[in-house]
Amino acid sequence: MPANMMPRSALALALLLSAVLSGLGAASAQATGILSKPAQQVKENRISAKNAVLLLLDHQTGLFQLVRDSSVTDFKTNVLALAATAKLYGVPTILTTSLEGGPNGPILPEIRAIFPNATLIPRPGEINAWDNTDFVKAATGRKKLLIAGIVTDVCVLFPTLSALAEGYEVYIVTDASGTFSAPVRDAALARATGAGAVLINWFAVACELQRDWRLGPNSGLGLAKLLSVYLPEYGNLISSHSAAVAVGKTSG
Amino acid sequence: MPANMMPRSALALALLLSAVLSGLGAASAQATGILSKPAQQVKENRISAKNAVLLLLDHQTGLFQLVRDSSVTDFKTNVLALAATAKLYGVPTILTTSLEGGPNGPILPEIRAIFPNATLIPRPGEINAWDNTDFVKAATGRKKLLIAGIVTDVCVLFPTLSALAEGYEVYIVTDASGTFSAPVRDAALARATGAGAVLINWFAVACELQRDWRLGPNSGLGLAKLLSVYLPEYGNLISSHSAAVAVGKTSG
Amino acid sequence: MPANMMPRSALALALLLSAVLSGLGAASAQATGILSKPAQQVKENRISAKNAVLLLLDHQTGLFQLVRDSSVTDFKTNVLALAATAKLYGVPTILTTSLEGGPNGPILPEIRAIFPNATLIPRPGEINAWDNTDFVKAATGRKKLLIAGIVTDVCVLFPTLSALAEGYEVYIVTDASGTFSAPVRDAALARATGAGAVLINWFAVACELQRDWRLGPNSGLGLAKLLSVYLPEYGNLISSHSAAVAVGKTSG
Amino acid sequence: MPANMMPRSALALALLLSAVLSGLGAASAQATGILSKPAQQVKENRISAKNAVLLLLDHQTGLFQLVRDSSVTDFKTNVLALAATAKLYGVPTILTTSLEGGPNGPILPEIRAIFPNATLIPRPGEINAWDNTDFVKAATGRKKLLIAGIVTDVCVLFPTLSALAEGYEVYIVTDASGTFSAPVRDAALARATGAGAVLINWFAVACELQRDWRLGPNSGLGLAKLLSVYLPEYGNLISSHSAAVAVGKTSG
Amino acid sequence: MPANMMPRSALALALLLSAVLSGLGAASAQATGILSKPAQQVKENRISAKNAVLLLLDHQTGLFQLVRDSSVTDFKTNVLALAATAKLYGVPTILTTSLEGGPNGPILPEIRAIFPNATLIPRPGEINAWDNTDFVKAATGRKKLLIAGIVTDVCVLFPTLSALAEGYEVYIVTDASGTFSAPVRDAALARATGAGAVLINWFAVACELQRDWRLGPNSGLGLAKLLSVYLPEYGNLISSHSAAVAVGKTSG
């Protein structure tokens, strides 16, 4: 879905219409008061840009070829969606790779393009990123670690176990992680949750960060735009809605 | 399965016959005494119309298009079956929607038709219904929360986690909840059960409420009728049975 | 999807709006002239209410239990959708059953309700309906036979082969026919097409009969209403569209 | 489903009831006249005990382990159902095996038990049974060859091609034939149908031989009994029906 | 797999050979001493004929039609295999049914045939068998309950929860239990294991009862015979093995 081929004016119109008719434009002004449940928030300990860091592990063009527990296009779209989510909400993101000069290949160029200035730790040999001091130093400023990578059963699981052992909270973003087969994935996730990890998907990460459609980047339009790029079925809802609203205006 | 197209007289006959020959008619009179195990009942803490509330979250016509972890017709039938179950047994039901005027679309008209007078909380922006004070007030009169909605990993999961954190018992009705894919559903349900939620399906909700075929609405005929509408394989059993009984009577 | 539970006024509004904004209301008046390609029509020999008959074979409540090549609810919905399509467009329909008093069970009551006055040939023993003189007499007034039934490999296939041998054109409505498994279905359809049968699904039957949204029963609203009942994903499109148009009118 | 463990008296009652109420008992007396369409019959050239022979190829206990395009139990049941069908209707049956003393193993004992006196051609080396003169001699008394075996792509396909080349009509009984995977099966069947073979399943074979429930072995009871053993879902219909008829008689 | 059609002599030979060459015949005499690890046995608390009871819930011919999470033939074979296992090892077995006279249908005749004298509790209305005093009395002489039934999410799950609440150990025999779909099954089993139930399959039940091939009914031949009837792939191993041994003897 090459976003650069989208008719920008049409898309902008669609989003604007959606925002207006759902009352977001008017509502966002007063939205500052809506989250007045600090006690609950603390208790629930939700993911936010202030308490979490995203760790993208070994999304390399060679390793990508090993992923067989989902369609290639679906998987790549999920990975980029997670990256774009982190960027949208300002969640700090650390990249790491394993032996980029070898068969594992370079990091997916589209990921690097989303985070041109992010810290990238090229690991000279450690399979478990947590064995690399530089990575641990970069990754551990916050308590909540959002982890995704290739392959789920090694590159994701090993640092998950290490981080949990040191007291961090680990959220594995399952649909932005991939491996050889569904049974291998399920076994790896069973080991991870058994050790205390939480499973999540990129859409839930985005919604947990957004919290309220009237808040967030650009008062909700940021998320709407991100969904229209990475979640085609939702993008279609927006386009259809905008067109129908326009019909209504004309005939109104 | 448009019930209004059913031959009412034939259906009534079928149900009547089924009831008679399975002894329900005769048995229901004495049925008042059968559940004399109050201690056990309390200990097991079963779902009943007195201790539970049904929360239907964001079953909106736009969001419906996102559901890909079951067939569309199966999913819609399950959702309506759950709604009809709550209505049959008198379980109070709260509806809520997210940005109805926008791409998410209006609530499924058939749901609204089943509960024309139920409380419906249109949320102006909160993704987690539990962040909306009105919803929480409406939803929390009872200890047991039956929750279903779209999508499982956000609209169902988020209030589940919030309610569990506040000490409520949460039953996620899995087959009346839908999302993008089976792996996403599984990951979300793993997080929910890890936090203490119980998984259930609509048929089990109905049976837990009915408890005994000789009790309940219309002494069991209420459930039989509901099943014949929403569970075609069971409806076929009833029709075949009634026809065979009639054959027996004629040849008897 | 119990249609009788639908909020009729809401649905009517939705349909009306859809019709108006897509220009059907205005267009239907002039629509009489649009199909001025009689030569092509004859050459293509499309299905119409004048040249076709629908044969529904052995959709009985016992035999229904044998169908395992699709979900039960999906299959029943498809069968009723095909029946409703024939009724909407006035395609004559013949029903037949095999040993209704025995384990095969009675005809699905909902089918009989759609066609309370249709000819129903109860076959006393013939497995191939074409072996029953009464059925053949009833079925053969037209050249095009639309056939659906249970099970695909016998009740559908046998009369298909017989009718093709006598020079009729046979369209097997595949998704309103069911059998034990997908491989059995595929083998049966291979034998049918090898003998000259054409495969079709109920939605294509409806569209081939409708030809143009500005024509047909109620100038297109008949089909829209049918789809909103039997094709939930399309019904959702209509509901979402109507709601969005209403938003546009209000804000216009 | 060990039939020998069935309560014989209950089964007999069930079948008897089914027969009586479906009118088979009364009808069978007059049934001799019902197939008075000789011309059509010839034209359609249906399978009968007079024009067909069943060839069971290499259903050996070693080769069985290679079959992965269906469940083991389903496949074995289908094979035995086909064998029992041939026996019920008196279709002559020829058995052949490939290198029984080697890894391919002996013929499935249950098949041999159904046909203790049938001709069995042990092939000393020929992969294509048609290369064995004895087999061809035994197999070719009739024009219609019903063929099933292991594996579909070799033991079934090769003699199919040979027989078609010599002018025989070949029906491959697909669900009593098995091989390594569904794609391999599909490719083999494509080659077979491209050469003129017809695909069929065992249930269709049985129904084509039965033609009318009032005819055949034991006036239809033979088929009913066979189905109750090899087609559990149909056996359940018979049991349920009989029980319901009995209820009706009692209450009638 | 109609066992009564098996060539008994051939099968007997096969089993005898297998036993002889695997040394069972010679070994069984000394086998009495092999389980000299009583401490471990107690600690592990394995299933035995002395501490367990099998509860078969609602395996009725009508309810069978609802099972869609496995093939019909596979499921029926599993149910009968479990029943035959209990009989082989002398595990006491309790049967119960729900409204046998109605659409649920009679108990599967083959089950009744295996246990002609077992206690059968026909429940007049209670959905949860544990609500029926007679059933609880019959079912609770032992600490370990092996439970299987239709449907998994109600008839199996409800008494499981009740029994666990009263301190019993519950083993759900998953492959002899069935329900509407795999996701419904998975949700039900998640609730069950969350409450303390253990999941098991019939083959593991048999092996846990057998413990050692040199012990048990007929010194291991009982299990071998059972497997050859209900597990075709293992039966084929036995037949192939016996034939090969015979070849060796001849050529030796």
Next chain:
Amino acid sequence: MPANMMPRSALALALLLSAVLSGLGAASAQATGILSKPAQQVKENRISAKNAVLLLLDHQTGLFQLVRDSSVTDFKTNVLALAATAKLYGVPTILTTSLEGGPNGPILPEIRAIFPNATLIPRPGEINAWDNTDFVKAATGRKKLLIAGIVTDVCVLFPTLSALAEGYEVYIVTDASGTFSAPVRDAALARATGAGAVLINWFAVACELQRDWRLGPNSGLGLAKLLSVYLPEYGNLISSHSAAVAVGKTSG
């Protein structure tokens, strides 16, 4: 895969390297002579920009929601890949929509963006685009019609049958067409091929147009670039290859 987020310089480098080392740069100069088999070319009648037209039918944002025979993201990517292919090779493309103002929704904005100046025929009601004179006029300048659309069984199939009846060659681009389910798709494609249509996928269209990597837009780099955007697994091959070549250069 938002191409606009790709690191352009990195991608360019990758492509350049690939081209150089596979000898395309050097070879393209002499490539003018390689297709000197005009006779064969005519005989084979391959697709080219001079003899074919692409017809994109009803790829509208509402109808997209009906597609369930592939993942949403995969399908959208395939549709855009086909559109980009036509643009790359200069195959004239005609767009058409059905009732854009209604529930079917507007044309997918990304398609319109690729063809901002292409002819778009909005059909006021005709379901079969071939019934619209303007469309037929626009579509029929060439003999070969490449057709894709939503849904396969109606919007693609109907004009396919009409065009074949008038003597055109129709290629259905199957993976850029979508519908309700795989069985419905298969039945529709069987009808189409039975009438003479050819099945093809977008990648084969691209390769048939490219013919030789040394020819075509930008001497092969055009196709390489297109694949790197729409076929992630191939894009990864290019990235990995370029990185490895660079390693070799450095260490060489």
Next chain:
Amino acid sequence: MPANMMPRSALALALLLSAVLSGLGAASAQATGILSKPAQQVKENRISAKNAVLLLLDHQTGLFQLVRDSSVTDFKTNVLALAATAKLYGVPTILTTSLEGGPNGPILPEIRAIFPNATLIPRPGEINAWDNTDFVKAATGRKKLLIAGIVTDVCVLFPTLSALAEGYEVYIVTDASGTFSAPVRDAALARATGAGAVLINWFAVACELQRDWRLGPNSGLGLAKLLSVYLPEYGNLISSHSAAVAVGKTSG
């Protein structure tokens, strides 16, 4: 399955035993006379080492990553099995690659190892191998072309269409060919068979070449050895058989 890790002596023993007891050793001497049906052989026109050539197209290590219509290990094993089959029977084999120096990668080393001296045509740019004069010259000495490659819809299909157009007989070895998905494969094979190609799998190729277990390389032991390496389920049959024969000899 690294054959070099096999216990050679054990395997040799197994094969020898199998051969002896199936009578191959004795039979092979007289086997020269068994195929005395020359007329039939010609008519059937079977594949032989004298009339066929194997064309392996673009089995390159980069392109391998694109194959998603089967498991990677299964596919690679099938490809090598086909290669080993050709080598065993002496079917001439031509290799070709597309842009080996680029992202498509080198030919699979294991293939090259099987055919160290075979003609390998590196195509400098032609996508359709038939456009390369050298390849056509090498490939066309015989009438029957066995074709396999990556991807099925292009590298296999294009030369198939070209060769068929020039009058060759083309057999596509489907399980040694791979592509993006099952639907893409099916569409490509439909186009191929529509043009006259025959579908086959590697096991059928081997069996068609072997014809009789008493003939062929090493009087049948060549094929047995090949199967034990590339078809693990058959290899297991051989090992089990040999062990059981040995048991028989000892106890005989």
Next chain:
Amino acid sequence: MPANMMPRSALALALLLSAVLSGLGAASAQATGILSKPAQQVKENRISAKNAVLLLLDHQTGLFQLVRDSSVTDFKTNVLALAATAKLYGVPTILTTSLEGGPNGPILPEIRAIFPNATLIPRPGEINAWDNTDFVKAATGRKKLLIAGIVTDVCVLFPTLSALAEGYEVYIVTDASGTFSAPVRDAALARATGAGAVLINWFAVACELQRDWRLGPNSGLGLAKLLSVYLPEYGNLISSHSAAVAVGKTSG
């Protein structure tokens, strides 16, 4: 993938190149210092050749035929990969079999070939290997037990439960264990994890043993070579990478 057919020199070159360009050669010299986190290592308690033993249970050629929860070739490759992994890193390995002389068959010859001198305990009858004193003695020198076998629900599960009960840590290598179906596997693994077992796959075992690409057998080349044999998709990455590096060197 018969490794012995690989072009050794080509493979060696590929591996060497990969090693060189990823800096392994240079890095391995300094690698001794990298794992200076002994405290963490102990706390995490990773698998190593010093604290673990591999138990391979009943991978016998007869039992192999029972495995249906994965493809045969995939499963066998996984089993051998696990064996080769243990050998590469020097993890002590114990083999055991159940009734080798009977239908279960001999141990897979390829496994025995990898461990020609390993302890093999032939169990004369005990189903649970833990009931065999010799096996327990051989298996229990270390705290961590890596267990794989056939079938998962018995031969793997039973000793797992026994070992856990005695305080051992059990890792079930899921993809080197097999059984009748996926649901049976899932139920067995649920029971195992409920009792404290950890799930793992062979690739994760290898990576946990390797820890760092610069360490281990042959400074990382050992693992690379193992992967190129047993993980074809990774082997292809290595081959492609080496070829591309060579291209770069030439053109650099």
